[in-house]
Amino acid sequence: xxxxKQFPMIILTGLSGAGKSTALKVFEDLGFFCVxxxxxxxxxxxxxxxxxxxxxxxxxxxxxxxxxQQDFLQEWQQTLAWLNEQRIRPQVxxxxxxxxxxxxxxxxxxxxxPLESKDLGLEQAxxxxxxxxxxxxxxADLVMDTTGFSVxxxxxxxxxxxxxxxxxxxxxxxxxxxxxxxxxVPKEADLVFxxxxxxxxxxxxxxxxxxxxxxxxxQYVFQGEVGRQFRERFLAFLTYLLPLYAQEGRFRLxxxxxxxxxxxxxxxxxxxxxxxxxxxxxxxxxEHRHLELG
Numbered sequence: 001x002x003x004x005k006q007f008p009m010i011i012l013t014g015l016s017g018a019g020k021s022t023a024l025k026v027f028e029d030l031g032f033f034c035v036x037x038x039x040x041x042x043x044x045x046x047x048x049x050x051x052x053x054x055x056x057x058x059x060x061x062x063x064x065x066x067x068x069q070q071d072f073l074q075e076w077q078q079t080l081a082w083l084n085e086q087r088i089r090p091q092v093x094x095x096x097x098x099x100x101x102x103x104x105x106x107x108x109x110x111x112x113x114p115l116e117s118k119d120l121g122l123e124q125a126x127x128x129x130x131x132x133x134x135x136x137x138x139x140a141d142l143v144m145d146t147t148g149f150s151v152x153x154x155x156x157x158x159x160x161x162x163x164x165x166x167x168x169x170x171x172x173x174x175x176x177x178x179x180x181x182x183x184x185v186p187k188e189a190d191l192v193f194x195x196x197x198x199x200x201x202x203x204x205x206x207x208x209x210x211x212x213x214x215x216x217x218x219q220y221v222f223q224g225e226v227g228r229q230f231r232e233r234f235l236a237f238l239t240y241l242l243p244l245y246a247q248e249g250r251f252r253l254x255x256x257x258x259x260x261x262x263x264x265x266x267x268x269x270x271x272x273x274x275x276x277x278x279x280x281x282x283x284x285x286x287e288h289r290h291l292e293l294g
Contacts, residue, residue, distance in 0.1 A: 008032075008059070008060035008061070008091065009047070009060060009061045009062075009063075009088060009089075009090040009091065010027060010032065010060065010061070010062040010063070010090065010091050010093060011062075011063050011065060011090045011091070011092045011093065012024055012027075012062065012063065012064045012065070012093050012095065013064070013065045013066055013092065013093070013094055013095070013133075013136060013140075014066070014093075014094045014095035014096050014133070014137070014144075015095065015096045015097065015102060015126070015129055015130060015133065016066060016067065016102075016113055016114055016126075016129060017097065017102040017105045017106055017109075017113070017126075018095035018096050018097045018102065018146050019095050019097070019144075019146045019149065019154050020036075020064050020066060020095050021036060021064065022151055022154050022155070023064075023093070023095060023144075023154060023158055024036050024062060024064045026154070026155050026158045026159065027060075027062035027158075028062070030059060030159075030162070031058055031059035031060075032058060032059055032060045032061060032062040033050075033058040033060075033061050033062070034062045034063070034064070035062075035063050035064065036063075036064035037064060037065075037066070038063050038064070038065060039075070040065065040072060040075035040076045040078070040079045041075050041078075041079070043063065043079045043082075043083075044079065044082050046061070046063075047061070047083070047086070047088065063090075066114070067114060067115070067129055067132060067133065073132065073133075073135070073136070076136070091141045091142070092136075092139065092140040092141050092142075093140065093141065093142045093143075093144060094133075094136065094137045094140035094142070094143045094144070095144050095146055096130075096137070096143065096144070096145055096146070096188070097145060097146045097147045097149075098145075098147045098187070099123065099126050099127070099130075101146075101147045101148070102126050103122060103123060103126070106122055113125040113126065113129075114129075115128055115129055139251060140251070140252065141173055141251055141252055142161065142173070142175065142252065142285075143175075143188040143252070143254065144157060144158075144161075144188075145186060145187060145188045147187075157287070160287070161285055161287075172242060172245055172246040172250055172251070172252070172253060172282070172283065173251060173252045173253070173283045173284075173285075174242070174252075174253050174254075174255065174277060174282055174283065174284040174285070175252065175253070175254045175255070175284070175285050175286075175287065176254075176255050176257065176270050176273055176274050176277075176284065176285070176286050176287070177189065177254065177255070177256045177257070177270070177287045177288075177289050178212070178256075178257050178258070178259075178262055178266035178267045178269070178270035178287070178288045178289065178290070178291065179256055179257070179258045179262045179266060179289045179290050180258065180259065180260060180261040180262025180263065180266070180289075180290040180293065180294065181194075181196070181258050181259070181260055181262075182260060182261055182262075183261075183262060183289075183290045183293060185256060185258065186254070186256045186289060188254050189254050189255070189256035190253050190254045190255070191253070191254070191255050191256065192256045192258065193234075193255070193256070193257050193258065194258055195257055195258060195259045195265045195266050195269055196258075196259055196260055196265070197226070197230075198221050198226065198227055198230065198259070198265045198269070199220060199221055199224055199226065199227060199265075200259075200260070200264065200265065201217050201220050201221070201264045201265075202260070202261070202263075202264060204220070207220065208264075210264075211263055211264065211267055211291060211294065212263065212264045212265065212266065212267025212268035212269070212270075212271065212291075213267055213268075213271060213288075213291075217264055217267075217268050218268045218271070218272070221264070221265055221268045221269070222268070222272070231269075231272060234269075234273070235273070235276055238273070238277070239280075242277075242282070255273070257269050257270050257273070261290065261293070261294045262288070262289060262290030262291060262293065262294060263290070263291060263293075263294025264294075267288050267291055270286060270288065271286070274286040
């Protein structure tokens with residue numbers, strides 16, 4: 001039997017044009033056996049083959065699956081049920097991007113969208129696909145918004161999240177994103193917290209060039225009464241809230257922490273929350289989305 005700890009299984013899916021094929025190449029470089037466009041009905045055969053052959057030349061199995069397959073959603077549910085019977089829990093990564101970004105990518109590649117037809121234009125096809133895949137997105141272990149990503153950005157993001165993806169034990173997975181409001185709120189966020197009330201190092205000339213990852217900025221943000229009280233109460237709030245989400249059956253929760261530029265306060269707070277949750281044995285990952293822009 002395939003045990004995920006020894007043989008991880010990653011399912012890459014999401015909106016067409018969001019970067020699934022590129023992501024699959026990253027896993028191929030990581031030593032995975034990769035198959036793109038595999039029909040859901042053939043997953044059981046492939047997994048059975050791996051169980052029988054027990055190949056040792058690969059770190060795991062990564063499959064690219066999308067809506068190009070007829071009856072994809074129906075067969076996907078059947079496949080998940082079969083995997084559950086085999087006690088195999090794949091890690092599902094859902095890739096998405098803004099409609100404008102996807103339209104631009106299709107214009108660049110000049111390839112048709114799988115749902116396009118004489119009665120359905122590109123934008124309508126993208127919106128329809130988004131609606132059809134909403135349940136799959138909801139149950140995904142990790143949602144990645146590739147808006148504004150280059151090929152290299154996507155590769156780096158997946159590699160940074162590798163530890164998160166290899167943790168295959170059951171339980172709530174928490175992804176923390178620091179961001180800048182001037183660049184936009186991450187649309188994959190489940191909970192958004194505005195941190196612009198915290199002391200702002202931007203107005204201190206001697207330290208404004210330092211990011212929220214630096215101890216000096218951390219001390220500046222949290223040493224005062226406002227920062228100290230916020231830290232204590234916010235951690236207490238999360239300690240109360242997260243188990244309730246887990247009891248409700250959530251697989252994944254994305255917390256977005258924002259300040260003006262995504263360079264000082266949001267980064268320092270994200271680092272603080274990440275460390276606290278990690279020490280409490282939560283499955284947690286961290287992303288500073290706009291740090292480099294600062």
